[in-house]
Amino acid sequence: MNNAVKQFRLSKMVEEIEDYAILLLDENGNIENWNKGAEKIKGYKASEIIGKNFRLFYTDEDRENLKPESLIETAKTKGKAISEGWRVRKDGSQFWGSIVITAIHDEQGSIVGFTKVTRDLTDKMLAAEAIQQHLKELQLKNKELEQFVYIASHDLQEPLLTVSSFVELFKEEYGHLFDGDGQLYMEYINQATSRMRNLIKDLLDYSHIGRENGIRKVDVNGLLANIVSDLDQRIAVTGAQIIYGQMPSVTAYATELRQLFQNLIINALKFYRKDVPPVIEISAEPFKKGWRFNVSDNGIGIEPQHEEKIFLIFQRLHNREEFSGNGIGLANCKKIAVMHNGDISVKSVPGKGSVFSFTIAL
Structure with missing residues (x-):
């Protein structure tokens, strides 16, 4: 295939593209060709626009600020200019265009024109x-x-x-x-x-929750140690074991993150099976841009139909004679997890225990 045929096929390919306006500009920014994409996006037919300057597509404000000239100058000095902004169609309406202007050089390295590719976004x-x-x-x-x-x-x-x-x-x-x-x-x-x-x-x-901006680096090891120390009496009364290994440091709302862990641990200490001392295991694993924490217990568990309900404010599954509380602890946990661009969920087997999982992604 000779060069003339290749050039013809390339020209026809560019001309037929409809999703992008692909133009050839001379060294002064005057339009030398017009494809179907340009007609679709900008509204002009080739006979109406070829020979005119591409400044025509810019708003009055951009023209006053010499935006088109600035882009051409950037393409001359850096080889390429990239821009996004409002552009003007033939009927005066505006579209948000993503524009790339690339300098074309001859064999001696001199600029002989530019290609301009526009996408309607x-x-x-x-x-x-x-x-x-x-x-x-x-x-x-x-x-x-x-x-x-x-x-x-x-x-x-x-x-x-x-x-x-x-x-x-x-x-x-x-x-x-x-x-x-x-x-x-x-x-x-x-x-x-x-x-x-x-x-x-x-x-x-x-x-x-969330009224004070307390985002900082939080050592989860130290946080859990403090919670365990504060709950020493409850742990002793129930004979509970709280097990966790090396925990990460995370970027979080410090006070609220402590409240989240504390609520989950207190729940595990409250909803345990009689004559079966609570065993609470806490683990962490990387999750996207943050961490996923799991708090598991061997308590009374939750029926599957209640696994979503428990995170709603003032929702209780047990009467007050069995377990105290107002049904707001897990609603607080949900709100705190969402604050951290995360979420919280539970998987449970009635009579065997539950695993609460929440993510931190700040």
């Missing part, structure tokens, strides 16, 4: 902008919701404190007049106000 750009806008709206709503929860919970404490104070006064002044039923009713009121006080405290704790 408008759909991707608009989709990215929509996602960013949605994220901003979600962040704003989350802040508003957290503020509402904080204010509502804080304000609820005042009337509750009043109720508790008057109940105590009532018992002191008139308690000796109560019969058995009266004493029982007063005890119910005390228990109810105490539960409400704990619920409000838990709700406040939940709203506080």
Whole structure:
């Protein structure tokens, strides 16, 4: 195949490409050819545009700032210029273009022109902008919701404190007049106000997660050692073993990461099988840009249908007579994992134990 035929085939191949605008410019930026992709993206027919300068595709602001000339100059000095931005079609509408301008040299090394390849990325750009806008709206709503929860919970404490104070006064002044039923009713009121006080405290704790920016390098070995030390009494009472090997240092919200581990360990110490001392094993493994941690136990386990429910706020699987708590600990764990660009899940066998897995990817 001779050079003329090869050149013809190459020219026809470039001309037929529709997904990219592929242009040949002279040394001054004037357009010398026009393919189907250029017509599709920019709206001009070849007869309307060949011979005109590629500055035509730029916005008024870019032309005033000499953007086209700057790109040509970069291609001359560096061999290539790459840019993204809004470009103008024939009908005046704009598209987001990804542009590469490459210098063409003759045998002596002198620049004789440029190739210019443009790709229309408008759909991707608009989709990215929509996602960013949605994220901003979600962040704003989350802040508003957290503020509402904080204010509502804080304000609820005042009337509750009043109720508790008057109940105590009532018992002191008139308690000796109560019969058995009266004493029982007063005890119910005390228990109810105490539960409400704990619920409000838990709700406040939940709203506080992530309010302070405490991202730093955290030594998980030291963190776990401190938790085990703090839980020494519970561990002794249950006869528990907490086993873990060498742990990594991770970039994390230090306070919240401690709370996550502590909640999972406390749960394992709480939901254990009677006459079977808890054995809690903690391990870590690399995960994408971060780490996956596993906290396993040999406790009572969780039925499969409840494995998602347990991470919802105020969801309880057991009555208060069996196990204390308000059903917020694992909801806190979920929120903390999400804060770290991770997630949390559980795999469990009822009557044999559970494995909680969470990821940290900051």
